[in-house]
Amino acid sequence: MADPAVAALNSLLREASIDDHAEALELATAAVRSNKIQGPDLARAQHTRVVALLKLDRYDDALRVIAEGGDALEKDCSFEKAYALYKTGDLEGAEAVLQKTGVDTGKSQRGLKHVAGQVAYRNEKFERAAAIYRDLRDDTEDANYGEENDLRINLTAADAQLLWQGNEWAVPEEEKQPAREDLEAFETAYNAACICISRGDYTKASVLLKRSRDLCEATEDLDEEEKKTELVPILVQQAYVFTKLGKLDEALSLQNAINLSDVSETSTKVIAQTNKLLPKAAENPFIAERLARALPEIEGNDRLFKFQSSALQRNKNIIDLQAQKFQGIWNRAHRLLSGNQVPDLSASKVELGVAGAAAATKFASGRPIVRELLPVLEKRPNDVGLLLTIIQLYVQISTLPPAILLLEKFFTRLEEANTPEHADVRFAPGLVALAVSLYRAQNRQRDVRNELAKAAAHWRSKTESSGAGSSIAREAGIELLRSSHPSDLVAAGEAFEQILSAQPGDRTATAGLVASYATTDFSKVEPYLESLPPVAKLTQGVDVNSLIEAGVAMLTPPASQESKKRKFDGDGTTAPEKEKQQPAKKPRKRKLPKNYDPTKKPDPERWLPLRDRSTYRPKGKKGKKRAQEATQGGVVKEEETLELAGGAGSVKVEKAGGVGGGANKKKKKGKK
Numbered sequence: 001m002a003d004p005a006v007a008a009l010n011s012l013l014r015e016a017s018i019d020d021h022a023e024a025l026e027l028a029t030a031a032v033r034s035n036k037i038q039g040p041d042l043a044r045a046q047h048t049r050v051v052a053l054l055k056l057d058r059y060d061d062a063l064r065v066i067a068e069g070g071d072a073l074e075k076d077c078s079f080e081k082a083y084a085l086y087k088t089g090d091l092e093g094a095e096a097v098l099q100k101t102g103v104d105t106g107k108s109q110r111g112l113k114h115v116a117g118q119v120a121y122r123n124e125k126f127e128r129a130a131a132i133y134r135d136l137r138d139d140t141e142d143a144n145y146g147e148e149n150d151l152r153i154n155l156t157a158a159d160a161q162l163l164w165q166g167n168e169w170a171v172p173e174e175e176k177q178p179a180r181e182d183l184e185a186f187e188t189a190y191n192a193a194c195i196c197i198s199r200g201d202y203t204k205a206s207v208l209l210k211r212s213r214d215l216c217e218a219t220e221d222l223d224e225e226e227k228k229t230e231l232v233p234i235l236v237q238q239a240y241v242f243t244k245l246g247k248l249d250e251a252l253s254l255q256n257a258i259n260l261s262d263v264s265e266t267s268t269k270v271i272a273q274t275n276k277l278l279p280k281a282a283e284n285p286f287i288a289e290r291l292a293r294a295l296p297e298i299e300g301n302d303r304l305f306k307f308q309s310s311a312l313q314r315n316k317n318i319i320d321l322q323a324q325k326f327q328g329i330w331n332r333a334h335r336l337l338s339g340n341q342v343p344d345l346s347a348s349k350v351e352l353g354v355a356g357a358a359a360a361t362k363f364a365s366g367r368p369i370v371r372e373l374l375p376v377l378e379k380r381p382n383d384v385g386l387l388l389t390i391i392q393l394y395v396q397i398s399t400l401p402p403a404i405l406l407l408e409k410f411f412t413r414l415e416e417a418n419t420p421e422h423a424d425v426r427f428a429p430g431l432v433a434l435a436v437s438l439y440r441a442q443n444r445q446r447d448v449r450n451e452l453a454k455a456a457a458h459w460r461s462k463t464e465s466s467g468a469g470s471s472i473a474r475e476a477g478i479e480l481l482r483s484s485h486p487s488d489l490v491a492a493g494e495a496f497e498q499i500l501s502a503q504p505g506d507r508t509a510t511a512g513l514v515a516s517y518a519t520t521d522f523s524k525v526e527p528y529l530e531s532l533p534p535v536a537k538l539t540q541g542v543d544v545n546s547l548i549e550a551g552v553a554m555l556t557p558p559a560s561q562e563s564k565k566r567k568f569d570g571d572g573t574t575a576p577e578k579e580k581q582q583p584a585k586k587p588r589k590r591k592l593p594k595n596y597d598p599t600k601k602p603d604p605e606r607w608l609p610l611r612d613r614s615t616y617r618p619k620g621k622k623g624k625k626r627a628q629e630a631t632q633g634g635v636v637k638e639e640e641t642l643e644l645a646g647g648a649g650s651v652k653v654e655k656a657g658g659v660g661g662g663a664n665k666k667k668k669k670g671k672k
Helices: 004-013 021-033 039-055 059-076 078-088 091-101 110-122 126-138 147-164 186-198 202-218 224-244 248-257 266-275 277-283 285-293 306-322 326-337 347-361 367-379 384-396 400-417 420-426 429-441 445-461 467-480 486-502 507-517 522-528 544-550 575-581 621-629
Strands: 639-643 650-654
Touching: 021 039, 039 059, 039 078, 059 078, 078 091, 078 110, 091 110, 110 126, 110 147, 126 147, 147 186, 186 202, 186 224, 202 224, 224 248, 224 266, 248 266, 266 277, 266 306, 277 285, 285 306, 306 326, 306 347, 326 347, 347 367, 347 384, 367 384, 384 400, 384 429, 400 420, 400 429, 429 445, 429 467, 445 467, 445 486, 467 486, 467 507, 486 507, 507 522
Parallel strands: none
Antiparallel strands: 639 650
């Protein structure tokens, strides 16, 4: 005779749907505790007990029951265990369970793939999550009714996260723009708006968020409480978009409309409260600093993503700087960045280094501040944020050579470490881009090619395909194509081959590969020729005859560089002849003095110096004496030259006598 508990449980399980999960848990527990149940009945009761606990959100109890049931129950409840670990925040444990089920090999159940996608998304492995959702979307054979809409929601969410991380290469072009299907549900409209926000298109994001809000308010699938819960993130995102668009009044109105008591998720509540600190920080940073310290702590599985945590910490650092808490920020930066053996390129650590530099200088700038920061960099050589701050200060004072030298010393030290971690930092896309921009500012094209070629070779040697390698390979290939050296063209072709191996449909990489090997290796070019547009299509609409008749366009040289030779024009006349044909310019009217009187005769001696005029009368005794000695009307002194005896030279003396000189002569003595 069957056990009554087992019979009651089997009767419940035969129903089309089970709404009372507490009743199912009670019956399953009673059946398990019965001593008469064995074999398949026991396994069914244990499985039912686990599912009922999950339905009641008792995830820790479900994990405990699975552990008590032994290996057989754990194998049967792989899906339930992975889901319970995911809900409790043990993402690593959930990944381990999923790997045992063969999710990566494609041999697992469809439900396990959904859990794998959720785990990868929450563990911020968005590329893997997007790949899982694309596989589920393409596999329509075992799809359930209504599953397509859920997959679209999850896929657009993963795409938005990838774009927020800057991994545009991982998102196909057709998924970057909102489609018509995205406007049919408030979830897809919201995710499409997030994609626009990640690309900086805030105007389109504002329209999509309004559409999402209208659809959420008009839906009949949710009750009023559920609508309030779903509207909170939409309103928070709308307020953020209005702030970015400069519509501060609309943003403040939306922030005030959010009732934080209705927000169940701590992460959403923290984001909403942080966004409200912006106007307060502008008015009074000390009040904003106190409110920032009062933000609730986020615990458990409800946690922020890394880019959100980084932005939140950056806001706190800025508020502390505005509140003049320089010493606190300096101590925090020194404590967290001094012990790094390998430079950390995470956004949080780099921004902390920049904040520490700002705290050390107290917002000052210029050459003296650079001298203060250089000794700090010697103590913290792996502080990338401090390094970038000093380079930026060098750029501001227009001294690029020291900035390049400082960056090259940092690169040399990383290369000498000779470890994979240091090599990844050495050829990080951001640092390579900084070096390239500095080299280009000084027109050092050879250094630009060398830097990009070394970076492309490093990422090409990595076994795993990465977005960093694709972005570096693209820029390196384009730059190396400008060179005519055969080795550079081969390196460019290898870079484009790397891109095509990860993204087969990339048209830029296809054209670059054809241009690289067109003259050296036609066998590598031939498979891609059909994918390129034909020449006739590219030249469609071009009138060759009109281009030939128009000739080559030439720039007009500056006036200072024009030739002084006579220019020949098309009508057969030269430039001087054309000038003669032009009407004469009207003579300019001469200006007369203010006191000019046409009735008076001008003085004929007006061109002579003043003292040479006949009307000149000197003043004083000295002046009269000089006038008498003057040549005009005065006595001319006669001089003669006398030769000295012995050839000692000559001397000029005044000649005796002369007109009017009798009164000065002495009388001769007469004879007595």
